[in-house]
Amino acid sequence: MSTNAPLYCTADRTQDAVPILTKKDFQSAQEVKWCPGCGAHGILSQVQKVLARLGAPPEKVVFVSGIGCSSRFPYYLKTYGVHGIHGRAPAIAMGVKCARPDLSVWVVSGDGDGLSIGTNHLIHILRRNVDVNILLLNNQIYGMTKGQYSPTSEFGKKTKSSPLGTIEQPIHPIEIALAAEATFVARAVVADQAHMGAVIEAAARHRGASFVEIRLNCVVFNDSVLQSFSDASTRSDSWIYLEQGKPVRFGADGRKGIVARGMQPQVAVMGENGVREEDLVVHDAGGASSAQAYMLAGLHEPAFPTAIGIFRQVERPTYNDLLMSQIDGAVAKNGRGELEKLFNAGTTWDVD
Amino acid sequence: MKTFVQERSATVRFAGDSGDGMQVAGSQFADIASMTGAFVRTLPDVPSEIRAPAGSLGGVSGFQINFGDEEVLTPGDSPYVLIAMNPAALKVNLPDLQPGGIIIVDEDEFTPENLAKAGYSSNPLSDDRLSEFRVIPVAMTTLNGQAVSPHRLSPRDAARCRNFFALGLTLWLYDRPLQPMLEWLMGKFRTNRAVMGANGASLRAGHNYAETAELFRVQHTVAAARLPSGRYRRVTGNEAAALGLIAAAQRAGRALVYASYPITPASEILHELSKHKEFDVRTLQTEDEIAACVAALGASFAGAIGITGTSGPGLSLKTEGLGLAVMTELPLVCIDVQRAGPSTGMPTKTEQADLLMAMFGRHGESPMPVLAAASPADCFRMAFEAVRLAITYMTPVMLLSDSFLANSAEPWRIVSTDELPDLHAGQLPEGEEFAPYRRDPKTLARPWVTPGAPGREHRIGGLEKTDITGVVSYDAANHQRMVDLRARKIEGISRDIPLVEVTGPSDGDLLVVGWGSTYGAIAAAVNEELRAGRSVAHAHLRYLNPLPANLGSVLRRYHRILVPENNSGHLRSMLRDRFLVDAIGLPKVEGRPFRVTEITDHIEALLGGNHA
Secondary structure (H helix, E strand, O other): OOOOOOOOOOOOOOOOOOOOHHHHHHHHOOOOOOOOOOOHHHHHHHHHHHHHHHHOOOOHEEEOOOOOOOHHHHHEEEEEEOOOOOHHHHHHHHHHHHOOOOOEEEEEEEEHHHHHHOOOHHHHHHHHHHOEEEEEEEOEOOOOOOOOOOOOOOOOOEEEEEEOOOOOOOOHHHHHHHHOOOEEEEEEOOOOHHHHHHHHHHHHHHHEEEEEEEEEOHHHHOOHHHHHOHHHHHHHEEEEEHHHHHHHHEOOOOOOEEEEEEOOEEEEOOOOOOOHHHHOOOOOOOOOOOHHHHHHOOOOOOOOOOOEEEEEEEOOOOHHHHHHHHHHHHHHHHHOOHHHHHHHOOOEEEEE | OOOOEEOOEEEEEEEEEEEOHHHHHHHHHHHHHOOOOEEEEEEEEEOOOOHHHHOEEEEEEEEEEEEEEOOOOOOOOOOOEEEOOOHHHHHHHHHOOOOOOOEEEEEHHHHHHHHHHHHHHHHHOOOOOOOOOOOEEEOOHHHHHHHHHOOOOOHHHOOHHHHHHHHHHHHHOOOOHHHHHHHHHHOOOOOOHHHHHHHHHHHHHHHHHHHHHOOOEEEEEOOOOOOOOOOEEEEEHHHHHHHHHHHHHHHHHOOOEEEEEEOOOOOOHHHHHHOOOHHOOEEEEEOOHHHHHHHHHHHHOOOOEEEEEEEEHHHHHHHHHHHHHHOOOOOEEEEEEEOOOOOEEEEOOOOOHHHHHHHHHHOOOOOOOOOOOOOOHHHHHHHHHHHHHHHHHHEEEEEEHHHHHHHHEEEOOOHHHHHHOOOOOOOOOOOOOOOOOOOOOOOOOOOOOOOOEEEEEEEEOOOEEOOOOEEEEOHHHHHHHHHHHHHHHHHHHHHHHOOOOOOOOOOEEEEEEHHHHHHHHHHHHHHHHHHHOOOOEEEEEEEOOOOOHHHHHHHHHHHEEEEEEOOOOOHHHHHHHHHHOOOEEEEOOOOOOOOOOHHHHHHHHHHHOOOO
């Protein structure tokens, strides 16, 4: 029972004997049934490319999902897959990973699946640090049930179930993940495919639970949700790309940035009010505490631009490694279990 | 001079404060009775509060032992000997005692303060309230204190030896040896010689005191029982279930993943399994009941033996996950250790009222095999059987136990590994293209192909599947076909399970049909009626879905059918529905198992007076 086997094939795939995988190797025969223009198409394509880049043998990959548009994901991948029940994908995935730590296990969920009916499981798989990759497709609306507000919909949003506007404060996925002490927390936007692919790849390579919130639009029920990104005139003022070890800056010419006044973030413009580059918050995803990541995650629109990239990336023993090391330890100490010995333990007596 | 009275069986109950060590004293008495040849069944009665106030009625903990010179089927209707360590223990247990029975009390504990805590306005030892019993007051606290004083324990630790004084007394009363007990103490307190010595001293002191003070007019003896030869140990239902699961996973050559959320009275299965990691047992204490169910299912998808365990409220939460297991046709065992409901109900009390939920409590057409263990030791066999059916037929299986079976203990004849069937999966047929829902023509099970097999990557889930290919389908005819196939698969299991056996005449006036933990009380009642010459037989169901293939014809051979159950009539409804027989119910939902007399009284009322 090897607990430290590499997840992905490390063989040199440029050698003739090892086939080089391509995106096509991960495409299932099933017709993709998402609406034309849905952001999920792009995510699927990036995931297939990432799997090929990782050299993951398709038979060793398992995608697990719950219910919702995003949860149709496993059907479109030529890997093993479980399309589960609403909200429970992390728990199913935990069972898969604990039974077979050698597999590459992925969870694909949505804002309703992961943060309404299934929030409990999401939090617990993150705090346990089960080595799975979680993609939470957040379009801030219930699409499959035809347009009700979701737990991530903005306050006041008018939908079929909230004709006068919602009266609910939204839940923030990154902050939930950070509060659960997740070891890898990131956000990507479908409109930047290259960045999203890189973030997903980093998540897959992370050993431990990785959580990626992917912002996407719903072409039918929430098409304008990423307007500020798709509109070039607003993008740079509305979005921040986090880069490890770099000052947190944004704006068309990169002159804007985030400074910390005590624990509070503020937007500052370099050169104004004596603000210099060295005054800006320098992003550190690996700090001892997640406080800075939490501050950056708390940059909510409209007061602040939205940060994307890797918020947090730290190493901690995984649940499945710890589980298997207890098993291996018991075998090392007591020998492999023998039923005769187990049955005859404790007080016994013989009858002739 | 010793005077002995030979008894066929005896029922003894130890009762005291939850801190008085009654569970230890009782189970040690049971072990010694077993080792000296008696057939023993035990039942603890533990308060649900973790630490109720000392001396209060709510804090009384009891342990009952029923032992005899033949198979003992129940822990006993009512004790003949009650050991009461304080007034509260006397008050709580007195109503159960046999008239003329023996009450041994620690008279030192009958202080005004303790009497008040038990709600006694005057001391029952000093008036004639207990005149119908033989009361043996013993200054146990004082005598124990003197016996253990050379061992220089703290006052608290010294007082904790008092249960061994009571045990010593009781062992003398039933003429049982002290030596095995002293050996047990040597093993248990190897590292604490003072405690070992003090407990031993107290035990001897109790034994000697009974002899020299001539407390009892007679000693009672119970001869050795004639059991099938072999090696035995005592197991509770929960221990036996855990052993059965480990055995099944080992015989299947697979890891065991037990996912569970702690719940009374199922938690001991989790505790027991978590001790046996060298068998590749992976226990997951999940965040909730739903996670436990689907994590076990995920483990099964990945090729492990996925098991989840719970009690009633948890079963409610697992139902959607069980439906997914029906649809995905993956092996999964769900153990429901039933307790008194609805809702939180009486968590430490027994009931059998989840049967109809086990049968039908899922949305859509979702049949599932339902098994029920009949006795504590039978939990081993049925847990093993549940795994066998789950992997042979690629289906979730419900295994019903209950609080009574979970906590009660009886001798288990230790099986040897070669008595257990091999559960390794067969190979897929050669030359046939893999399809996730291509069924075995005999069992109708789909193949259990797990990740890691190249070229067989497939996706399954809760959506309806196309027959054979497993592709998602909304086709009307296909849905009908798949619903029928899933039903036929489960019905077909009736060819793979034993026929129901009848104890007593093969036809006659009355057949008593039971299932689950009522086995002991029904069997004992029917034995009594048979001895009295009545035409009564007993059939006990371990398989509730599908039912044994011969059940219908068996039912028709008797004029009347009586169904005692710890619910309002679940099996009775099923039998009436399935076989159109006028089954008569004997429901009992008091949180307690049947007494034998409750069943014999009912049988006699039905059959009318003396038939002998």
